[in-house]
Amino acid sequence: MKAITFAGFRDVEFETVEDPRIEAPTDAIVEVAVAGICGSDLHPYHEREEGLDFGTVMGHEFVGRVAEVGADVTRVKVGDVVYCPFTTNCGECHYCSVGLTSRCTRGQLFGWVGMGEGLHGGQADGVRVPLADTTLARVGDNLTHEQALMLGDVAATGYFCAEQADIKPDGIYAVIGCGPVGIMAVRAARHLGAEMVYAIDSVSERLEMAGRAGAVPINYESEDPVLALHEAADGRGADGVMEAVGSFGSARSAIELVRPGGVVSVVGVHTETEFAFSPAEAYDKNLTYKVGRCPARAYMQRLAPFVESGDLVVDDVISHRVPLADGADAYRLFDEKRDNCTKVVLKP
Ligand code: NAD
Ligand code: ZN
Numbered sequence: 001m002k003a004i005t006f007a008g009f010r011d012v013e014f015e016t017v018e019d020p021r022i023e024a025p026t027d028a029i030v031e032v033a034v035a036g037i038c039g040s041d042l043h044p045y046h047e048r049e050e051g052l053d054f055g056t057v058m059g060h061e062f063v064g065r066v067a068e069v070g071a072d073v074t075r076v077k078v079g080d081v082v083y084c085p086f087t088t089n090c091g092e093c094h095y096c097s098v099g100l101t102s103r104c105t106r107g108q109l110f111g112w113v114g115m116g117e118g119l120h121g122g123q124a125d126g127v128r129v130p131l132a133d134t135t136l137a138r139v140g141d142n143l144t145h146e147q148a149l150m151l152g153d154v155a156a157t158g159y160f161c162a163e164q165a166d167i168k169p170d171g172i173y174a175v176i177g178c179g180p181v182g183i184m185a186v187r188a189a190r191h192l193g194a195e196m197v198y199a200i201d202s203v204s205e206r207l208e209m210a211g212r213a214g215a216v217p218i219n220y221e222s223e224d225p226v227l228a229l230h231e232a233a234d235g236r237g238a239d240g241v242m243e244a245v246g247s248f249g250s251a252r253s254a255i256e257l258v259r260p261g262g263v264v265s266v267v268g269v270h271t272e273t274e275f276a277f278s279p280a281e282a283y284d285k286n287l288t289y290k291v292g293r294c295p296a297r298a299y300m301q302r303l304a305p306f307v308e309s310g311d312l313v314v315d316d317v318i319s320h321r322v323p324l325a326d327g328a329d330a331y332r333l334f335d336e337k338r339d340n341c342t343k344v345v346l347k348p
Pocket of ligand 1: 038042176180181182200244246253266269293294
């Protein structure tokens with residue numbers, strides 16, 4: 001089959017790889033209809049995240065049709081159109097049962113193979129899905145492929161980020177980073193009742209998108225977000241800050257923006273080894289800091305009805321739809337934010 005594979009620093013390739021096959025009786029093979037390129041794919045692409053084997057099939061966002069199931073798969077059927085969180089889930093362990101599905105004891109991240117161990121991703125004609133019965137879910141008749149694709153990662157992550165920020169209608173909130181995840185955090189905060197959400201980035205079309213999603217955009221290159229937020233909040237700062245970037249700079253902004261007693265909710269993937277703020281700063285702010293991987297399996301089906309009813313728009317951040325064969329160019333486009341690129345969907 002054809003796939004987009006990791007080839008080193010800022011390099012992915014469209015190449016022929018081995019077809020995925022059933023390796024355990026709980027596996028399924030999904031024929032991919034649509035696959036997303038995520039901001040998370042850019043971390044190994046830039047080698048900020050290290051250890052990804054060359055030749056790994058990239059991507060953890062996909063929707064498709066079940067082509068084959070192992071002998072022990074009972075809920076998922078051949079022919080089902082399914083969506084998938086970005087990690088596998090056993091559905092049985094402590095973490096799955098309390099809804100922290102992203103820390104499933106048998107969880108594996110799609111598109112991550114290191115030292116020969118791990119799971120290939122979904123930017124391909126097909127993908128092997130372990131623990132298929134508890135990882136996959138059927139896409140309902142009223143969801144499009146693209147909406148389901150967004151629910152498996154970006155929309156779930158934005159919503160998780162907003163829920164962690166403890167949204168109240170009269171609070172003042174800031175979202176740092178207006179990529180697809182940040183835009184979804186804005187949408188989620190609004191959906192949870194927030195009336196004042198500021199959205200911070202430096203890319204004008206992304207700021208415009210945040211504006212359409214119901215936020216007040218702040219371009220940090222021309223306006224100081226800390227000043228703006230303090231002004232809006234009687235000098236206090238934001239009640240909650242949602243950080244959807246994952247850099248030292250964005251983490252530093254978060255601590256400067258939050259008010260004493262406020263919450264910093266982080267979904268940006270961090271690869272630094274030191275915090276951007278000191279224990280003393282955290283103490284002096286009575287800080288609540290929440291961070292980590294979104295339990296997408298627990299969110300995607302819960303959010304689906306909001307998407308079906310039109311209350312939560314998730315797919316308008318998709319700016320480019322391209323054949324899988326053009327995946328390498330699409331990575332460059334997304335990475336360099338050229339041609340107003342906000343999110344790419346690859347079509348095998
Ligand atoms: P993206 O790269 O498209 O968007 C990041 C945005 O942040 C860009 O628009 C960029 O201009 C902006 N930015 C960069 N530095 C900034 C700064 N200092 N202040 C304000 N804005 C800044 O990525 P995305 O797909 O939206 O993903 C965002 C982050 O979320 C990534 O780190 C990704 O890995 C992470 N992520 C985490 C989870 C999770 O489960 N926690 C899931 C999905 C994605
Ligand atoms: Zn993703």
